Amino acid sequence: MREVIPQTIISLVGDMISNRETHASLNSLFLYAGAPGEPPEGNKQVKAISWIQRVNQDLTVNPLEVLGKLLEKYMEEILDENKSWEKDRIVENKKIIAAMEKYGLHYLQGGLVVTGAHTPSKSLEDYIKENNLEYFDFEFNRALKNVDTSPREAISAASNMLETICKVYIEVNKLEMPAKQDLRPVWNIVKKDLGFDASKVEDGDLQKILTGLFSIVEGIGELRTHASSAHGMGKTVYRIEPRHARLAIHSAHTASLFLLETWKKRKTSF
Template structure:
């Protein structure tokens, strides 16, 4: 994969991010946290984004594609909705620009070559193939984000549970819910799990399943309120790393069962 960000991608990303964030301080923080090199460029928001991305191409000490992925991650992982009409069209514009350059965006800030490269496999592909080492790697990546970006860690944890539920539903030939978010998906899976035939153990197992349901509900609610995939304004509610770490480890418990 090319290590340089194509000019057409720089143009699309700069325009979309400038229109969505429209804040110099927010863009400054976004680029610096993403590893963009050097001091803050001069100019308006769009010019600033463009200059910083071009600088990444010219700096041999950084991986331009990695920086780009981190810069667009929060915006690309948002779920479009009525609350902000700019998200959906903006995401499509960036995806189209990447596609013209044989590139694709994956959740959590990964940009890869479009096509059948193993790197482009989704979480669902890993589950279907029984590739649990890759699933563990996804959790490790989520944990690695806890201190730097707890919101993204929450989003990743929720996405892994969703992928597990979708794979379970497809594997067992169950009816996929119309709303494919973590709550409805888990309800289908939980109903299919069944209970032990012994009446005494049924009650015990029911308590365990209720506990698992509470974890799923909690992680899903976290993602809605503070995760990077759901928009709650430019400045989401604060979360400390320990809270994100709890959510990721709880999600891991769900998945490895």
């Protein structure tokens, strides 16, 4: 389903952009964001709001992608709340973020705006940032960005995210890297080193959850091999839909977060 930008967000973003940009820089910003067409007529506020409304109407563009790029420079600039004019900008940014959340929209680093359907993975992004694990940002953002437009690519990114975490773990803990570095081989090494053995868990309910989680990791790797964009398709055609990709991403999120938290607790390697 194609998501459009709510009118409330259009008004807030349009006001902010028109206050912070000149006509020339405003035109450059919309060009960078991929907004369609020539600059609308009118003052800066009218121009900005009209242009964003046009983004919603043009079926050749993804409105949330354009919105993310429009917000990128403002949401990621470093501001000092002790300076009055910068404090005003901080308040304005927070107002836009709060309004977006009411509509189930969330801004992610790198100029990405995603819907509430993606929010379970947000906690993983927070954990990555808290622990300076910049290794995973690329695959994490690629998975979120492609889930609706290219589900096969999103599945590949979800698997790559898990692979990356496992490879970093192996390198940091000076373990022997397997000859084949697909998800299953690197995961097996990490699983063994961290003592991920569901059979040793006394609680029966928790044992079932862990068994399922470990099976999910292997399933994500196999789905990437058989159905993602990373490999050519064989005789069996996998009809991958966004809901399948979303399931893989959310599952990869859960497994990744559990691995990272366990690593931090047992090895204190961060």
